[in-house]
Amino acid sequence: DMTDSTDTVKKTEPGYIMGIDGGGTKTLLKIAGPGGKLLASCQGGPTNLYSSSRDTVRANLEQVIQDGLAQAQIHMKDLGCISLGMAGADRPQDHVILKELLAGIGMRCRILITNDAVTALYGALGKGEGIILVSGTGSICYGQKTDGSSHRAGGWGHIIGDEGSGYDIGRQILMEVMKSYDGRREPTVLSSLLQDERDLTSPESLLPFVYHSESGKSDIAALGVLLDPACEAGDPAALRIARNAARELFLCVESVLKALRFPGNRTELAMQGGVLVKGKQVKKELTDLLNRACPMVCIRKSLGDAAWGAIRMAAEKQSGSAGANPGTDTGS
Structure with a gap:
């Protein structure tokens, strides 16, 4: 309100x-x-x-x-x-x-x-018409029409929402590294990237960083920078994380489009936040999804x-x- x-x-x-x-x-x-x-x-x-x-x-x-x-x-x-x-x-x-x-x-x-x-x-x-998709530490999609009607999707915080956000991606990277360390998953380039980034001797030494009271959402979100180099190396775990993040963000945009019913689904969409502005792979996957499913949505530079x-x-x-x-x- x-x-x-x-x-x-x-x-x-x-x-x-x-x-x-x-x-x-x-x-x-x-x-x-x-x-x-x-x-x-x-x-x-x-x-x-x-x-x-x-x-x-x-x-x-x-x-x-x-x-x-x-x-x-x-x-x-x-x-x-x-x-x-x-x-x-x-x-x-x-x-x-x-x-x-x-x-x-x-x-x-x-x-x-x-x-x-x-x-x-x-x-x-x-102007007050169109859709904004933000994926920084958290994520949210919000759309509005000229008549003032609006709809939001996502943005419910890191415990019950924020899918496709920097925090979500950072957390998924940590999970893939631990699974790989256990032998529950194939080895991933993310392990060595993470060890270099955090200056670790073994993945076990991640625990103090993750669970220490001083570590916040933004510290975990900051690990998202490892995604693009791992994707460029063709790492399956990283590509999977990027694809899932793009899919979640796409679902947010799609739900706003469905709720607001812009005439002919024609509207403008702007993207903000580090994941979509600085990052490459998630944005590429998301843009592909949008171009295929919602060709009438025009992606604009902020x-x-x-x-x-x-x-x-x-x-x-x-x-x-x-x-x-x-x-x-x-x-x-």
């Missing part, structure tokens, strides 16, 4: 719009001036309410907002609107918490809050990031142009 606080603000054209992409590892902020001119772009610490404490989120938000205002050389009172796409901001109570935090920092302008998949869509395609998308969304809502009801239902 998107919430919009306009109680204290007259609906004037905002001179300055602040866009924030708040994630579990970092927060991106951009400020645009009249006519959409970019005035500030900066980065801060995590602002995800599910993975960080409320105090941490508040401190990080305050810091990145102050940095952005200083860079743009404007004051908080000059802002016409602050638009946030936040990981995990799907429930009304999350919106209440975020609005309280922003009010506590001194924010008095219009506040728009939505799920970060929505702002990623606006950033990637520059125009901008989700912080820019948050600004685009606010500007579109402000002008009341097509799709001016973005993210009414983020499918949660």
Whole structure:
């Protein structure tokens, strides 16, 4: 759900719009001036309410907002609107918490809050229609039509979802290496690649890395970089992992297409996240699947990031142009 606080603000054209992409590892902020001119772009610490404490989120938000205002050389009172796409901001109570935090920092302008998949869509395609597929540490697919209807697939976190994500791929690599070590699977190039990457003497010495409290999802996701070299070497285990990841991501896109029924299935799809931007094999397999099964879907290069998308969304809502009801239902 998107919430919009306009109680204290007259609906004037905002001179300055602040866009924030708040994630579990970092927060991106951009400020645009009249006519959409970019005035500030900066980065801060995590602002995800599910993975960080409320105090941490508040401190990080305050810091990145102050940095952005200083860079743009404007004051908080000059802002016409602050638009946030936040990981995990799907429930009304999350919106209440975020609005309280922003009010506590001194924010008095219009506040728009939505799920970060929505702002990623606006950033990637520059408008509120189409499909965005993200596969970074986690994965999610989100689609929206001009009438505001939307559907999401995936994005349910590393324990019950995030198929085809960096974390999923890293975990599968670790599993293949252990099975091979036991003799349950054929030898795999991934074993030597992993031993070099983590500087290990034997696969058993992986256990402290995997189960140590300091190791997080991103550490396991980082092992995904081993997939492409192993695939290039023709390693069956690596090729299997890549094929399965592509298939899972394809199913997410397919379910969004089925739910939204774009006329003639014609729409645009943008891909974001390290697995699809930096990686080769998964993207190649996925593109093949999409071209075969959904030829009317046009794969586009991303125009901008989700912080820019948050600004685009606010500007579109402000002008009341097509799709001016973005993210009414983020499918949660």
